[in-house]
Amino acid sequence: xxxxxxxxxxxxxxxxxxxxxxxxxxxxxxxxxxxxxxxxxxxxxxxxxxxxxxxxxxxxxxxxxxxxxxxxxxxxxxxxxxxxxxxxxxxxxxxxxxxxxxxxxxxxxxxxxxxxxxxxxxxxxxxxxxxxxxxxxxxxxxxxxxxxxxxxxxxxxxxxxxxxxxxxxxxxxxxxxxxxxxxxxxxxxxxxxxxxxxxxxxxxxxxxxxxxxxxxxxxxxxxxxxxxxxxxxxxxxxxxxxxxxxxxxxxxxxxxxxxxxxxxxxxxxxxxxxxxxxxxxxxxxxxxxxxxxxxxxxxxxxxxxxxxxxxxxxxxxxxxxxxxxxxxxxx
Amino acid sequence: xxxxxxxxxxxxxxxxxxxxxxxxxxxxxxxxxxxxxxxxxxxxxxxxxxxxxxxxxxxxxxxxxxxxxxxxxxxxxxxxxxxxxxxxxxxxxxxxxxxxxxxxxxxxxxxxxxxxxxxxxxxxxxxxxxxxxxxxxxxxxxxxxxxxxxxxxxxxxxxxxxxxxxxxxxxxxxxxxxxxxxxxxxxxxxxxxxxxxxxxxxxxxxxxxxxxxxxxxxxxxxxxxxxxxxxxxxxxxxxxxxxxxxxxxxxxxxxxxxxxxxxxxxxxxxxxxxxxxxxxxxxxxxxxxxxxxxxxxxxxxxxxxxxxxxxxxxxxxxxxxxxxxxxxxxx
Numbered sequence: 001x002x003x004x005x006x007x008x009x010x011x012x013x014x015x016x017x018x019x020x021x022x023x024x025x026x027x028x029x030x031x032x033x034x035x036x037x038x039x040x041x042x043x044x045x046x047x048x049x050x051x052x053x054x055x056x057x058x059x060x061x062x063x064x065x066x067x068x069x070x071x072x073x074x075x076x077x078x079x080x081x082x083x084x085x086x087x088x089x090x091x092x093x094x095x096x097x098x099x100x101x102x103x104x105x106x107x108x109x110x111x112x113x114x115x116x117x118x119x120x121x122x123x124x125x126x127x128x129x130x131x132x133x134x135x136x137x138x139x140x141x142x143x144x145x146x147x148x149x150x151x152x153x154x155x156x157x158x159x160x161x162x163x164x165x166x167x168x169x170x171x172x173x174x175x176x177x178x179x180x181x182x183x184x185x186x187x188x189x190x191x192x193x194x195x196x197x198x199x200x201x202x203x204x205x206x207x208x209x210x211x212x213x214x215x216x217x218x219x220x221x222x223x224x225x226x227x228x229x230x231x232x233x234x235x236x237x238x239x240x241x242x243x244x245x246x247x248x249x250x251x252x253x254x255x256x257x258x259x260x261x262x263x264x265x266x267x268x269x270x271x272x273x274x275x276x277x278x279x280x281x282x283x284x285x286x287x288x289x290x291x292x293x294x295x296x297x298x299x300x301x302x303x304x305x306x307x308x309x310x311x312x313x314x315x316x317x318x319x320x321x322x323x324x325x326x327x328x329x330x331x
Numbered sequence: 332x333x334x335x336x337x338x339x340x341x342x343x344x345x346x347x348x349x350x351x352x353x354x355x356x357x358x359x360x361x362x363x364x365x366x367x368x369x370x371x372x373x374x375x376x377x378x379x380x381x382x383x384x385x386x387x388x389x390x391x392x393x394x395x396x397x398x399x400x401x402x403x404x405x406x407x408x409x410x411x412x413x414x415x416x417x418x419x420x421x422x423x424x425x426x427x428x429x430x431x432x433x434x435x436x437x438x439x440x441x442x443x444x445x446x447x448x449x450x451x452x453x454x455x456x457x458x459x460x461x462x463x464x465x466x467x468x469x470x471x472x473x474x475x476x477x478x479x480x481x482x483x484x485x486x487x488x489x490x491x492x493x494x495x496x497x498x499x500x501x502x503x504x505x506x507x508x509x510x511x512x513x514x515x516x517x518x519x520x521x522x523x524x525x526x527x528x529x530x531x532x533x534x535x536x537x538x539x540x541x542x543x544x545x546x547x548x549x550x551x552x553x554x555x556x557x558x559x560x561x562x563x564x565x566x567x568x569x570x571x572x573x574x575x576x577x578x579x580x581x582x583x584x585x586x587x588x589x590x591x592x593x594x595x596x597x598x599x600x601x602x603x604x605x606x607x608x609x610x611x612x613x614x615x616x617x618x619x620x621x622x623x624x625x626x627x628x629x630x631x632x633x634x635x636x637x638x639x640x641x642x643x644x645x646x647x648x649x650x651x652x653x654x655x656x657x658x659x660x661x662x
Contacts, residue, residue: 022487027546028546138485142484142485146481146658147481147482149658149660150477150478150481150658150659150660151478151623152638152660152661153473153634153635153638153639153658153659153660153661154469154473154626154631154634154635154638155631155634155638155661156353156630156633156634156637156661157661158661213658213660213662214660214661214662215358215359215662284661285630285634286625286626286627286630286631287625288623288624288625288626289623289624289625290621290622290623290624291621291622292482292619292620292621293619293620293621294617294618294619294620295485295617295619296617299487299616299617300485300486300617302487303484303485303486303487303616304484304485306487307483307484307486308484322658323657323658323660324657324658325657326654326655326656326657327477327480327481327484327544327653327654327655328481328484329480329481329483329484329544329545329654330483330484330486330487330488330489330545330615331544331545331546
């Protein structure tokens with residue numbers, strides 16, 4: 001048995017705390033610290049903040065440096081922000097400290113198309129540090145990119161890719177229900193959409209990974225979000241939706257080559273959405289249809305981040321993506 | 332664009348010829364030769380034997396050395412035998428010639444448990460040559476090992492794995508229908524089973540890859556084959572099966588840890604089998620159920636071998652398995 005890999009949890013929101021709990025329980029990993037900028041968390045025991053069964057014996061610190069003053073570490077599990085402008089300084093800081101990074105930042109999952117300069121900056125910093133950076137998650141990171149790519153391995157030819165993810169948000173956390181617009185008027189939904197960061201993050205990254213890996217040239221990308229409107233009232237423990245109000249969203253991204261549409265990614269998350277599950281259709285030789293049931297965004301994002309740690313720790317230095325690593329499995 | 336990878340097709344049976352055709356048609360690959368021990372094929376143009384649209388301008392040779400006298404090459408696509416005793420000298424010969432190997436040999440897909448000494452010998456030869464060896468295919472190589480492992484990446488915990496592959500053999504080649512016993516009496520089926528090499532090859536390899544990768548200890552392995560008996564007559568263009576005769580086989584492998592069954596792999600191939608498709612069930616956190624339709628053993632084995640070429644050519648030296656490589660996708 002090799003030495004356990006020492007991990008620091010950076011970001012102690014709901015997902016970060018769940019990642020910390022899984023990392024602490026996993027043979028082969030040792031949770032050695034936690035970082036969060038929230039002053040209400042700093043100074044409290046990491047175990048208490050993350051909901052571990054016992055105190056960890058070290059406090060949450062507001063900076064990575066403060067935790068590294070107390071302990072050595074190998075890998076940082078990073079769960080703070082989806083967006084490059086917010087997470088980039090953190091990733092660079094972790095690399096400068098000489099640690100590998102597994103991040104759930106959506107824009108980091110395949111940044112070469114939409115954030116090339118920043119991706120190159122992180123890649124260079126990682127190579128200089130001799131460390132590895134991965135952006136992962138269920139989506140982006142798996143369902144709409146890595147998994148369809150893996151399935152394409154048994155196809156002689158792929159002419160079209162269609163992935164549809166349908167989430168019945170009634171079973172999900174309150175913040176998730178709010179995030180998809182549940183309970184809003186259609187007007188308020190459209191206003192908030194127009195104002196900026198609403199909807200699922202990551203479709204452009206999944207699209208770019210598909211095209212790049214399958215050797216297709218992405219000449220046009222379209223992405224739109226529409227409200228899913230309740231025909232009858234819907235109520236959960238977190239939100240009440242009247243008839244005619246929004247119960248969720250439907251987001252569709254289309255990628256085109258010179259000759260037409262090559263891939264369509266559809267993300268539907270709404271309360272009382274019955275057909276919960278994921279469908280991947282590859283058109284080619286042969287045609288493949290794959291149906292998944294049971295993928296759970298919260299449980300699974302936590303899982304894939306922790307599961308990726310050993311692969312990232314063993315990988316060659318640089319900014320890598322899920323398609324570049326050996327199979328990320330449970331262990 | 333990098334230089335095309337030059338490949339030699341070693342083994343020109345039906346699968347090998349299909350591999351050669353796909354390799355010849357793939358941008359990024361150049362088919363430069365073909366090897367087959369069959370004297371009826373040697374000397375004829377590779378393109379003619381493999382069914383390419385045009386002659387290749389080089390003859391099939393009975394030995395690899397004869398082809399290498401005429402041309403340089405990078406990778407050998409190897410499709411000759413399922414069994415170590417038959418393919419091992421060929422793999423060693425290819426490595427000594429300084430070429431990478433992608434093989435469809437089932438026993439090579441994860442040989443560390445049942446053929447450890449031979450696996451170590453091949454691994455050592457590969458490292459010495461600075462080349463890479465991969466055993467791949469749809470099954471073993473993907474459906475019952477790599478794909479369930481990839482799916483486990485979104486699970487926090489996996490307590491049980493069940494994979495069932497159901498093939499409606501009515502749609503398959505004549506030799507495949509014969510291979511699964513279609514048209515035999517139950518008595519003849521059992522005699523031939525007892526005599527040795529009948530049934531699907533590769534379940535022990537898939538099982539070993541699952542256990543090893545998921546960190547489970549395989550303390551007991553069971554594998555049995557039963558005939559699937561026709562209740563009413565079945566007829567295909569290749570075979571007639573009377574009521575009471577065998578229309579196919581059902582093979583079940585079970586793997587156990589100290590605490591009980593951890594994985595069950597079920598392979599059913601029979602004429603007139605209605606529920607054609609593959610099902611993967613992971614029990615854990617979360618439970619996952621995945622249904623695949625459209626996987627075609629012949630098309631897909633050819634696909635995955637050719638698709639693996641670029642990954643193998645880029646990989647570090649040694650004997651590797653599908654779980655060790657970056658995502659093998661179409662390209």
